[in-house]
Amino acid sequence: xxxxxxxxxxxxxxxxxxxxxxxxxxxxxxxxxxxxxxxxxxxxxxxxxxxxxxxxxxxxxxxxxxxxxxxxxxxxxxxxxxxxxxxxxxxxxxxxxxxxxxxxxxxxxxxxxxxxxxxxxxxxxxxxxxxxxxxxxxxxxxxxxxxxxxxxxxxxxxxxxxxxxxxxxxxxxxxxxxxxxxxxxxxxxxxxxxxxxxxxxxxxxxxxxxxxxxxxxxxxxxxxxxxxxxxxxxxxxxxxxxxxxxxxxxxxxxxxxxxxxxxxxxxxxxxxxxxxxxxxxxxxxxxxxxxxxxxxxxxxxxxxxxxxxxxxxxxxxxxxxxxxxxxxxxxxxxxxxxxxxxxxxxxxxxxxxx
Amino acid sequence: xxxxxxxxxxxxxxxxxxxxxxxxxxxxxxxxxxxxxxxxxxxxxxxxxxxxxxxxxxxxxxxxxxxxxxxxxxxxxxxxxxxxxxxxxxxxxxxxxxxxxxxxxxxxxxxxxxxxxxxxxxxxxxxxxxxxxxxxxxxxxxxxxxxxxxxxxxxxxxxxxxxxxxxxxxxxxxxxxxxxxxxxxxxxxxxxxxxxxxxxxxxxxxxxxxxxxxxxxxxxxxxxxxxxxxxxxxxxxxxxxxxxxxxxxxx
Numbered sequence: 001x002x003x004x005x006x007x008x009x010x011x012x013x014x015x016x017x018x019x020x021x022x023x024x025x026x027x028x029x030x031x032x033x034x035x036x037x038x039x040x041x042x043x044x045x046x047x048x049x050x051x052x053x054x055x056x057x058x059x060x061x062x063x064x065x066x067x068x069x070x071x072x073x074x075x076x077x078x079x080x081x082x083x084x085x086x087x088x089x090x091x092x093x094x095x096x097x098x099x100x101x102x103x104x105x106x107x108x109x110x111x112x113x114x115x116x117x118x119x120x121x122x123x124x125x126x127x128x129x130x131x132x133x134x135x136x137x138x139x140x141x142x143x144x145x146x147x148x149x150x151x152x153x154x155x156x157x158x159x160x161x162x163x164x165x166x167x168x169x170x171x172x173x174x175x176x177x178x179x180x181x182x183x184x185x186x187x188x189x190x191x192x193x194x195x196x197x198x199x200x201x202x203x204x205x206x207x208x209x210x211x212x213x214x215x216x217x218x219x220x221x222x223x224x225x226x227x228x229x230x231x232x233x234x235x236x237x238x239x240x241x242x243x244x245x246x247x248x249x250x251x252x253x254x255x256x257x258x259x260x261x262x263x264x265x266x267x268x269x270x271x272x273x274x275x276x277x278x279x280x281x282x283x284x285x286x287x288x289x290x291x292x293x294x295x296x297x298x299x300x301x302x303x304x305x306x307x308x309x310x311x312x313x314x315x316x317x318x319x320x321x322x323x324x325x326x327x328x329x330x331x332x333x334x335x336x337x338x339x340x341x342x343x344x345x346x347x348x349x350x351x352x353x354x
Numbered sequence: 355x356x357x358x359x360x361x362x363x364x365x366x367x368x369x370x371x372x373x374x375x376x377x378x379x380x381x382x383x384x385x386x387x388x389x390x391x392x393x394x395x396x397x398x399x400x401x402x403x404x405x406x407x408x409x410x411x412x413x414x415x416x417x418x419x420x421x422x423x424x425x426x427x428x429x430x431x432x433x434x435x436x437x438x439x440x441x442x443x444x445x446x447x448x449x450x451x452x453x454x455x456x457x458x459x460x461x462x463x464x465x466x467x468x469x470x471x472x473x474x475x476x477x478x479x480x481x482x483x484x485x486x487x488x489x490x491x492x493x494x495x496x497x498x499x500x501x502x503x504x505x506x507x508x509x510x511x512x513x514x515x516x517x518x519x520x521x522x523x524x525x526x527x528x529x530x531x532x533x534x535x536x537x538x539x540x541x542x543x544x545x546x547x548x549x550x551x552x553x554x555x556x557x558x559x560x561x562x563x564x565x566x567x568x569x570x571x572x573x574x575x576x577x578x579x580x581x582x583x584x585x586x587x588x589x590x591x592x593x594x595x596x597x598x599x600x601x602x603x604x605x
């Protein structure tokens with residue numbers, strides 16, 4: 001176990017880093033159920049939350065865990081759950097409710113192999129699950145995808161901030177590789193302002209009218225008005241919070257796009273390609289929702305080809321195609337499951353596709 | 355000199371329009387919950403985790419903060435509320451399908467953990483809101499829209515005795531079953547609700563009341579016939595009584 005230290009660089013496993021960051025972000029309640037490859041988050045929380053007089057519940061299922069998180073968030077508290085692939089699948093109904101209830105649920109999703117039980121190897125197969133919504137109805141989850149253990153920390157902070165700022169469920173989408181790897185990390189103090197929730201939190205109706213947090217809209221008109229309002233919020237999120245990283249795209253003929261841990265390998269692959277005379281740049285969406293559609297569309301005006309590199313059968317490539325709107329060809333380099341393809345392999349495939 | 359013998363509790367919304375069918379006992383149960391909230395001074399400190407089914411509309415009638423849980427998850431959401439705000443009075447009001455079918459895991463585990471929560475479960479032996487299908491409490495022989503020849507053990511298995519099961523959980527401080535078929539039993543029901551609320555306030559554990567109720571519409575009965583059915587068909591199967599009360603003795 002590690003201490004909740006700030007200002008010191010320590011060597012720490014990704015899952016512990018996420019948990020420690022959540023504690024430093026002020027998370028008051030953690031609810032979870034074990035699943036590999038993220039069980040260390042719950043293990044860390046079970047000790048630390050008790051020690052700090054906060055709340056940890058070993059839930060009877062992931063259904064219960066995410067609904068407990070909703071309950072805690074409804075009081076305005078910072079609360080979270082964490083899980084992985086097939087168990088995140090169990091939470092989809094509740095995520096739809098949380099989006100509709102406009103509650104600041106924070107969920108850490110550490111991807112493993114699928115579909116079905118799959119396996120416990122790292123994977124990026126839950127891009128669709130996270131960004132396209134497995135629950136019912138029109139809704140969006142803010143989705144942040146770290147590519148390093150340090151960024152697991154920074155984006156855990158940001159997940160709490162954005163969730164509360166926009167009253168919207170927010171997912172930190174990591175993968176088994178990030179969860180299990182150790183890396184030097186610095187825990188800075190939580191850098192974001194605290195968000196006032198006194199206008200909506202359930203605290204008992206003392207001295208005011210009672211509040212109902214509900215998604216039930218029995219009348220069609222009511223639902224129309226609500227969805228328009230919800231999607232105005234999403235528009236704001238898209239305008240204000242879209243985040244990405246790009247390197248070497250100024251003169252690039254080919255741009256490799258990856259999210260999460262795979263980005264490390266395309267950076268090296270691009271260097272290899274450059275040594276071979278190919279002008280290759282790299283691009284990484286940090287927010288998967290909102291997706292940097294606009295920026296990719298701009299890049300498509302001057303590059304010749306975009307290649308999505310993913311550890312799945314090709315999921316984010318669909319969003320890239322939407323972004324570039326047919327301006328340039330979009331190809332896929334992928335591995336179905338496991339660690340990202342080696343930089344040399346990626347570079348060799350880029351040469352073939354160039 | 356005049357003495358006030360009747361008043362609408364402040365915990366009930368004054369402008370509420372009741373949407374329950376004529377003869378449905380939900381109205382009586384809601385009224386009892388409202389009276390107990392007011393008498394115990396809990397209204398302004400209470401947070402309700404609402405459920406799905408006819409019980410969902412409770413938040414339209416009560417003057418309390420409320421969170422609408424997905425079907426079956428009321429006690430999970432209530433757990434989250436209480437863990438975040440242990441100083442609040444947190445309760446659920448659920449149907450038998452919500453509490454004991456789709457939500458059985460959440461209900462049992464809230465009791466097993468000894469969550470400081472109070473839960474009310476309305477048992478009317480059917481899924482009322484969806485039109486009277488077979489539920490976890492449908493009694494043997496009962497005809498519903500999905501048991502057209504009556505419930506039999508070969509095809510459907512057996513109904514659950516909820517109050518007895520909850521009483522078996524070590525974290526339960528109070529578990530009782532009551533009926534609303536007569537004035538005397540309505541008074542007993544109110545006492546049971548009070549007790550289930552008190553054990554939470556005192557921090558003793560999980561408080562639970564199962565309330566036997568009518569569903570005249572789906573039972574295809576008049577309100578009077580429906581209350582006769584509660585007495586003659588339900589009470590012999592689901593026996594009213596206090597199944598656990600740790601404040602009385604060390605059971």
